[in-house]
Each structure stands twice: as C-alpha cells, then as structure tokens.
Amino acid sequence: MHCGTLRKANMATTCARTVLKVGCNILNRRPGTASYLVGNGSAHGPRKAFSSGGTVLRHMLPPTRGGRGRLLGCAFLLGGGLGLYQTVKLCVEQHLAEEETQASDGALKLTLYQYKTCPFCSKVRAFLDYHGLPHEIVEVNPVMRQEIKWSTYRKVPILMVDGKEQLNDSSVIISCLKTYLINKNKSVSKILCSYPEIKSVNERGKEVTEYSNKYWLMLSEAETLETYPEKGMQKEEMKWRQWADDWLVHLISPNVYRTTSEALAAFDYIVREGKFGTFEGFFAKYVGAAAMFLISKRLKRRHNLQDDVRQDLYKAVNDWVEAIGKKRKFMGGDEPNLADLAVFGVLRVMEGLQAFDDMMANTKVKKWYRHVENAALNHQGQK
Incomplete structure (x- = not known):
C-alpha cells in the first residue's frame, strides 16, 4: 500500500480509537462529573479532542448525568466502531485497487x-x-x-x-x-x-x-x-x-x-x-x-x-x-x-x-x- 494511503488510514484509525475511548470514559464516569475527550484537559479550561499531524480539534461537552451520560457514551462507542469499520473497509478497497492497477501496468502471467x-x-x-x-x-x-x-x-x-x-x-x-x-x-x-x-x-x-x-x-x-x-x-x-x-x-x-x-x-x-x-x-x-x-x-x-x-x-x-x-x-x-x-x-x-x-x-x-x-x-x- 502507498505511503499516502497508510498515513490517511492511520489518521482515520486514531480518530476512531479516540472516539471509542471517549465513549468508554463517559460510561465509566460518575454522574455529575464533567467528561473530557482527553484526560489532560482542565475542568475550567478548553478541552482537547485529539491532536494528529499538527491539527488540533477542540470540543466542549456539557456535564453528563445519569442516563444521559450512558446514552452519550453509547453514542460515542457506536460512532467509534463505525469509524473503525469504515477505515478498514476503505483500506482494503484501496489496496485491492492498487493491486489491480499494478497488474494492469504489464505484469502478465x-x-x-x-x-x-x-x-x-x-x-x-x-x-x-x-x-x-x-x-x-x-x-x-x-x-x-x-x-x-x-x-x-x-x-x-x-x-x-x-x-x-x-x-x-x-x-x-x-x-x-x-x-x-x-x-x-x-x-x-x-x-x-x-x-x-x-x-x-x-x-x-x-x-x-x-x-x-x-x-x-x-x-x-x-x-x-x-x-x-x-x-x-x-x-x-x-x-x-x-x-x-x-x-x-x-x-x-x-x-x-x-x-x-x-x-x-x-x-x-x-x-x-x-x-x-x-x-x-x-x-x-x-x-x-x-x-x-x-x-x-x-x-x-x-x-x-x-x-x-x-x-x-x-x-x-x-x-x-x-x-x-x-x-x-x-x-x-x-x-x-x-x-x-x-x-x-x-x-x-x-x-x-x-x-x-x-x-x-x-x-x-x-x-x-x-x-x-x-x-x-x-x-x-x-x-
């Protein structure tokens, strides 16, 4: 697989894993506790989502309580899982396309x-x-x-x-x-x-x-x-x-x-x-x-x-x-x-x-x- 494809796949995988981690953190938090995307964020300051390749995305989440927190955590887990699935699917499709291109370049059997x-x-x-x-x-x-x-x-x-x-x-x-x-x-x-x-x-x-x-x-x-x-x-x-x-x-x-x-x-x-x-x-x-x-x-x-x-x-x-x-x-x-x-x-x-x-x-x-x-x-x- 080409280097550009690998970089894109790694970035997409990192994003999906971060979303999954957030979902797990939300589900594991006690009710009434603010939930941050990255644990280093201050309770009173800006909250970082992730940093990859020099790009930083910042998100603010409201405090989560009870069932609302579990619902939000499940949503993040679902989103992260779908993200990983789409990432793997994309990588496989691109790899097969590259192999087909290489074959069409003259590699006759x-x-x-x-x-x-x-x-x-x-x-x-x-x-x-x-x-x-x-x-x-x-x-x-x-x-x-x-x-x-x-x-x-x-x-x-x-x-x-x-x-x-x-x-x-x-x-x-x-x-x-x-x-x-x-x-x-x-x-x-x-x-x-x-x-x-x-x-x-x-x-x-x-x-x-x-x-x-x-x-x-x-x-x-x-x-x-x-x-x-x-x-x-x-x-x-x-x-x-x-x-x-x-x-x-x-x-x-x-x-x-x-x-x-x-x-x-x-x-x-x-x-x-x-x-x-x-x-x-x-x-x-x-x-x-x-x-x-x-x-x-x-x-x-x-x-x-x-x-x-x-x-x-x-x-x-x-x-x-x-x-x-x-x-x-x-x-x-x-x-x-x-x-x-x-x-x-x-x-x-x-x-x-x-x-x-x-x-x-x-x-x-x-x-x-x-x-x-x-x-x-x-x-x-x-x-």
Whole structure:
C-alpha cells in the first residue's frame, strides 16, 4: 500500500480509537462529573479532542448525568466502531485497487508450452529473456503431447497469457507481445485480433495454419517512428525475421542429422533435455536418430541444399553477419531487434552439437552471437 494511503488510514484509525475511548470514559464516569475527550484537559479550561499531524480539534461537552451520560457514551462507542469499520473497509478497497492497477501496468502471467530443442520455441524464449518477462515453462512430451491435449492447435510453441488468452505461432507471439510492451493501453486480446488465422492446404495436400501480418507490430505512426527512427529499419527487421523462419530454420535438421553419429548425438541431447519416459527416450534416441538421418536427406533435396550442407549453413550465417555490417553491433544498432533475437534463437538450438562448433569456427558469427547471448541472459531489454 502507498505511503499516502497508510498515513490517511492511520489518521482515520486514531480518530476512531479516540472516539471509542471517549465513549468508554463517559460510561465509566460518575454522574455529575464533567467528561473530557482527553484526560489532560482542565475542568475550567478548553478541552482537547485529539491532536494528529499538527491539527488540533477542540470540543466542549456539557456535564453528563445519569442516563444521559450512558446514552452519550453509547453514542460515542457506536460512532467509534463505525469509524473503525469504515477505515478498514476503505483500506482494503484501496489496496485491492492498487493491486489491480499494478497488474494492469504489464505484469502478465505467461506460460510457455514448448520443446526445448525446437528452434521456434527457442526464438520465443530469447525474446522473453531479453525483455525480462517472467514466465513459466511447460515442457511438452513430443510423443503423447498430453500437456497440450486441451488445445485444438497441436504445435508448439503455445503461449498462455493470464491463463485465458492463447497465442500460437512463434512470430505471432513475439509481434503481439512486442506491440503490448510498446503500447500497454491495448490489451493482448485486442492486439491478437490483428493477426487472423488462415487455414489452407499445401502442395502435399496437408492442411496448414498461417497467420496474417505476423511480422508487423500494430503501432500508431508516432510509435512506429519512435521504435524505428531510421528509414528502412522496420522493413529490414521484418525481412530477416521472415528469413529466419523460411530459410535458416530449414538448415538446422540437415546439419545436426548430417551423419549417423551426429544424429545419435543430437537425439541424445534431445532426450536429455526433453520430456521423455525411459522407454520413450530409448526409442527416440535410436529409432528417432535413424529416422531423422533419412528425413534430413529428404529435406536436403526439398530445399535444394548442397551435398555438404555445412556450406549452406556457413553461407546463411555469413550473409546475416554481412547484412549487419561492421558499423553496427546488432542489426537493431546498439540493441538487438526482433530479427537479432529470432536468428539467435534459431541458432541456439544447435549448441553442444558438432554443427554449432563447426559454425562458430568457420564463420564470422561468433562475436555477434555472444553479444546477443549476453544481452538475453542479462535481460537488457527490460524497461
């Protein structure tokens, strides 16, 4: 509770207690004796009611006799009791109002349903970490997916806001929350309406769900100018966020499952970091590794990758570093923007694997990567 509220409550409580004390004194006085609000008053001089915060109220009471005195005492007791009741009621109401105000200031309750090794989930975590947004993580079993059985949307990441608003798709989650952080006058629910869901059937006959505007922030003209002060910053950020989703992500699997030994190492990491039962873990490690080794070959053909898929990874990463240039620490300038966090999140899922070590050793990405990592770990985007 704020200091001003406490001072007012203390003053009101003091007044109420004084009135109660007066009532008790009146009831305990012998008939015919003058009754004063404060015992220090002289029988022949002015009678003080109370003094609080430098304000002194003076009252003169007539002598009280018999039933009239008891009646007056009861009146003071009743008044004091009602005063205390109203004081407590007021304090509780103000405290609840202050808590509601604090909650409306942006203290969202966030729950992220994820696979730890999923690049799209890693993107969302990078955003939440960088902005210092407290969140609970629920690791989803990739086989049974019981943790998200309540959702008709069966992919991860899923972000629940305040236990009632469901956000799907990593880029929608990031755009929606970033918009909210810039303009908290809009609720998450209202912002989410700007990213409508679109269902369609892809070239393989499978129904897919997409979201309109997912790389846009829903800002006013003034907010856009403040967020993107230099010409072209917004378009550049959107371009590379989409590049991370449409190209960089597709280089991960062919590289981490490039050989049978790398596939085994990758699934050992996935089982260790993920949520698997004993049997599921054993099955996933060996059967999954073999399956993904074969699938990675198919992905290589689908995305027209070179025989040595490392070369595609190296080129992509170096293209990214070149786009940042030598004069900028991040693509966002002195601070990471949404494209920085997206690319970092995608690349981070390879940490601890051979593909990551090779990338760090054979490209120019290391310096930028460590800068973003440090910024995320230290919540440097928190305001």
